[in-house]
Every structure is written in structure tokens, then in C-alpha cells.
Amino acid sequence: MQQRKIQTVAIFGGGPAGATLGTYLARKGLDVAMFADGKRPPLIVGESLVPAVVPYLRELGVEDEVASFGTWKGGATFVYNQEYRLNIWFDQVRGGGTPTYSYNVPRDLFDACLRNAAGRAGVRIIEQKGTIERDGDSRRMLLSAESLEAAAHVFGGRQPDWIVDAMGRGRGIPKLLDLPVDAGERRDTALHAHLQGVEVEVATNVHTDRLSRGWCWRIPLPGRVSVGFVLDTAFARELGDSAEEQYDTFLRRDPVMREWAKSGRRITPVVRYSNYQARVRCGIGENWALVGDAFGFVDPVFSSGMLIALQSAKALSAAICDGSPRAFETYDAYVKANLDAWRGVITRYYDGRLLTMFKRGENVQRHIWGKLMSFHFRKHMPRIFTGDDVTNRYSAWLVEFMSTYGLYGHDPEEYRIL
Numbered sequence: 476m477q478q479r480k481i482q483t484v485a486i487f488g489g490g491p492a493g494a495t496l497g498t499y500l501a502r503k504g505l506d507v508a509m510f511a512d513g514k515r516p517p518l519i520v521g522e523s524l525v526p527a528v529v530p531y532l533r534e535l536g537v538e539d540e541v542a543s544f545g546t547w548k549g550g551a552t553f554v555y556n557q558e559y560r561l562n563i564w565f566d567q568v569r570g571g572g573t574p575t576y577s578y579n580v581p582r583d584l585f586d587a588c589l590r591n592a593a594g595r596a597g598v599r600i601i602e603q604k605g606t607i608e609r610d611g612d613s614r615r616m617l618l619s620a621e622s623l624e625a626a627a628h629v630f631g632g633r634q635p636d637w638i639v640d641a642m643g644r645g646r647g648i649p650k651l652l653d654l655p656v657d658a659g660e661r662r663d664t665a666l667h668a669h670l671q672g673v674e675v676e677v678a679t680n681v682h683t684d685r686l687s688r689g690w691c692w693r694i695p696l697p698g699r700v701s702v703g704f705v706l707d708t709a710f711a712r713e714l715g716d717s718a719e720e721q722y723d724t725f726l727r728r729d730p731v732m733r734e735w736a737k738s739g740r741r742i743t744p745v746v747r748y749s750n751y752q753a754r755v756r757c758g759i760g761e762n763w764a765l766v767g768d769a770f771g772f773v774d775p776v777f778s779s780g781m782l783i784a785l786q787s788a789k790a791l792s793a794a795i796c797d798g799s800p801r802a803f804e805t806y807d808a809y810v811k812a813n814l815d816a817w818r819g820v821i822t823r824y825y826d827g828r829l830l831t832m833f834k835r836g837e838n839v840q841r842h843i844w845g846k847l848m849s850f851h852f853r854k855h856m857p858r859i860f861t862g863d864d865v866t867n868r869y870s871a872w873l874v875e876f877m878s879t880y881g882l883y884g885h886d887p888e889e890y891r892i893l
């Protein structure tokens with residue numbers, strides 16, 4: 476990679492990562508074309524935003540609009556089983572400066588809102604699927620003749636200086652270059668639908684319920700609740716052939732869900748996602764970069780995806796404006812560190828250590844030393860739930876230390892996600 480001045484950029488994908496990147500670049504005066512194919516399933520996951528997303532919404536100038544179509548989110552409720560719940564209130568998290576609330580959003584409206592913001596910033600949105608090609612045997616990327624023509628009003632028929640893959644988990648460039656992709660540890664299936672008549676325990680909170688198998692989210696949206704299950708793929712197959720059959724069967728069978736879903740009515744088809752944990756080993760090349768899910772996605776639990784997409788978009792815009800190899804290497808390392816930090820925390824959710832640690836933490840608060848410790852922990856632990864600086868070394872170390880040595884004989888197996 477050579478130091479260069481980058482003036483023209485083609486972005487493939489008009490989801491949150493692509494649109495946000497486009498906005499930041501256009502505001503810096505770059506000429507940006509964004510291909511947005513507009514192909515979306517009937518509903519899209521990624522509806523629960525962590526508080527650390529809010530500063531991005533403010534920077535993009537869209538917070539009021541998001542507030543108008545989303546629901547206000549004040550915290551997170553973790554359902555361990557039929558008896559025990561843990562409520563995390565964002566306004567009780569100490570320090571960090573992150574807002575003490577966030578939003579849950581219907582994704583179609585959220586994506587359109589970010590895309591419109593990109594348009595207002597000067598991004599030229601091309602409403603069609605864009606195609607990239609490999610430049611001969613090299614590792615460089617080119618716009619196909621058809622895409623170059625579609626972007627002629629932006630690039631004047633010349634290849635852009637830089638190409639960005641923001642295609643989500645479709646990952647165009649990694650496929651073309653056969654880049655190594657590291658799969659995560661889990662091979663889960665997520666089944667997602669919207670329901671009416673479902674109970675939530677705290678109206679403002681996103682709910683994460685540990686189930687007899689796997690876990691589920693309950694995200695309150697205007698007039699409906701988004702309910703998604705994350706199940707071992709082999710187990711999901713045993714529930715039926717179609718996604719609908721699997722979803723409806725398990726909703727009525729699981730003892731935790733059966734309770735709150737008894738009056739529930741599914742009002743959308745079921746959308747199925749599988750094997751989504753993946754990270755491309757290198758997110759930058761000679762004239763290209765990956766951003767958002769195209770670079771990597773960890774897991775739905777803790778709602779980190781959208782935050783990582785927006786963070787990586789902003790970081791990539793800085794690298795593109797700088798144009799030096801070092802800036803791109805810094806970007807690559809930043810995204811990987813971010814994905815790794817989330818993966819560390821998420822692993823502890825699945826193996827039961829995190830839930831055990833928080834339950835144990837609530838119990839020790841009855842003692843004076845427990846109260847003192849809690850004051851300290853409230854600064855570092857809940858960062859997992861607000862998304863504030865998850866890469867902070869001390870916070871990460873504290874979570875690691877406490878979830879390894881702070882369980883005091885409590886067996887994390889009790890809360891493992893099966």
C-alpha cells in the first residue's frame with residue numbers, strides 16, 4: 476500500500492456501516508458513490524442499540540428522527556430462569572460519559588434514516604446492486620464496467636481511488652480474493668419474528684432470556700415486540716422443517732417463553748440466520764477495505780453489531796482521509812481489537828460465568844465491603860451493556876478476573892447457555 480491522496484470512494488452496501496462511512500467522507504469533501512441494492516428481507520435483525528451508539532446518532536444529526544420512530548431504552552433485563560432476573564439500568568452506570576439511554580429501532584426505518592443522512596451530506600446513492608471485480612491476477616479491486624457506468628456522474632468513467640465492501644455478511648471482496656475467514660466457536664441458528672400480545676417485564680428494557688435450550692431476545696418496538704431465539708442449529712432442525720414451524724413450536728414449548736408468550740400472536744414471517752459468527756483475517760488491501768459486518772460479526776447477545784458497524788465506519792473514514800498505509804493498519808488493528816474484546820465478554824455469557832458473576836455481585840452488596848466493591852464495579856462491569864469502551868484494558872481485565880476468581884465456589888454450569 477502506498478501513501479496517497481484519496482478523493483473518490485465507491486461504497487458497496489447502503490446499510491448502517493456503508494451509509495455512516497459515506498456521511499463522514501462526504502462531509503470531508505470526498506466524492507462518494509454508494510451502491511445500495513435495497514434488497515431487504517421482510518424484517519431485519521439489529522433492532523436494539525446500545526447507549527454508545529447514541530453519540531454517533533448525534534454526530535450524524537439523526538437522533539431526533541430515530542427517537543420519533545424507535546422506543547426509548549433505559550436498560551437491560553436478564554432472565555436467568557423462572558425465578559431470577561437481573562436488571563441493569565443505564566443511568567446507574569458510573570463514569571465513561573456515555574448517554575444513559577438508547578433506542579430500539581425498526582431496521583427498515585433506521586437504515587432509511589441513515590441513508591437519507593448520507594444523501595444530505597452529499598453521498599451519491601446509486602439504487603442498484605454494485606459489482607466489483609478483481610484486477611487481473613492482482614489483489615486490487617475494480618468496479619465492473621456496469622457499475623462504473625452507473626457511477627459515471629460521480630467518477631467520470633474513471634476507477635475510484637478507493638473501494639469499500641460494506642455488503643454485510645455477503646462479504647464480496649473476501650469471496651473474490653478468497654481471504655481467510657475465522658469462524659466463531661458457536662454454530663447457532665437465530666429465528667426472528669415480530670409478535671403482538673407478548674409481555675415484557677420492564678417496558679423500557681431489552682430482555683435477554685436464558686431458555687431450556689439457547690436464549691432469546693425480547694425487544695420492545697412501537698406496537699409490537701421483536702422476539703428472536705438463538706439455538707444450537709442441530710436442535711433447531713429437530714423442531715421442524717420450516718423456520719415458521721421451528722419458531723412456533725419452540726415458543727410454546729419452552730417453559731420461560733410459554734409464560735410470557737401465552738397471549739402472543741406472530742404478525743410477521745420468521746427470518747432465519749445461521750453461522751453468523753465470523754471475522755475476516757485482514758480487512759484492508761491495496762485499494763480496498765472492509766467495514767461493518769463485512770469485516771466481522773461476533774454475536775447477537777449484548778447488541779454489539781450496530782455499534783461496531785458505526786465505530787468501524789468512523790475509523791475507516793479517518794484512515795481514508797489520511798491515506799497512509801499506517802492509518803489503514805491502525806484501522807485494521809482497531810476493528811480486530813474491538814471484535815476480540817466483545818468476543819471475550821460474549822464467551823463468558825455462553826459459558827455461564829457472566830450471569831453467575833452478576834448474581835453473586837448482587838448478593839455481596841448486602842455487606843459493607845460488597846457495597847464498596849460495587850461502587851467500583853459499577854464503573855467497569857456494565858460497560859458490557861452500554862458498549863462504552865469495551866476495549867478498556869482495566870475493565871476487560873476486571874471482568875476476566877472476577878468471572879474466573881470471583882465466583883466463590885458457585886458453579887457457572889448452572890447458567891451455561893445450552
Ligand SMILES: Cc1cc2nc3c(=O)[nH]c(=O)nc-3n(C[C@H](O)[C@H](O)[C@H](O)COP(=O)(O)OP(=O)(O)OC[C@H]3O[C@@H](n4cnc5c(N)ncnc54)[C@H](O)[C@@H]3O)c2cc1C
Nearest residue numbers: 488490491492512520521523605643665767768775780781
Ligand atoms: C441474529 C442477529 C441478531 C442481531 N441483533 C442485533 C441487535 O439487536 N443490535 C445490534 O446492534 N446488532 C445486532 N445484530 C448485528 C447487526 O444486524 C449488524 O451488525 C449490522 O446490520 C451491520 O450493518 P452493516 O451495514 O455492516 O451490514 P448490513 O446491515 O447487512 O447492510 C449491508 C447492506 O448492503 C446491501 N448490499 C449487499 N451487497 C450489495 C451490493 N453488491 N450492492 C449494493 N448493496 C449491497 C444489503 O442489501 C444491505 O442493505 C444482529 C445480528 C444477527 C445475526
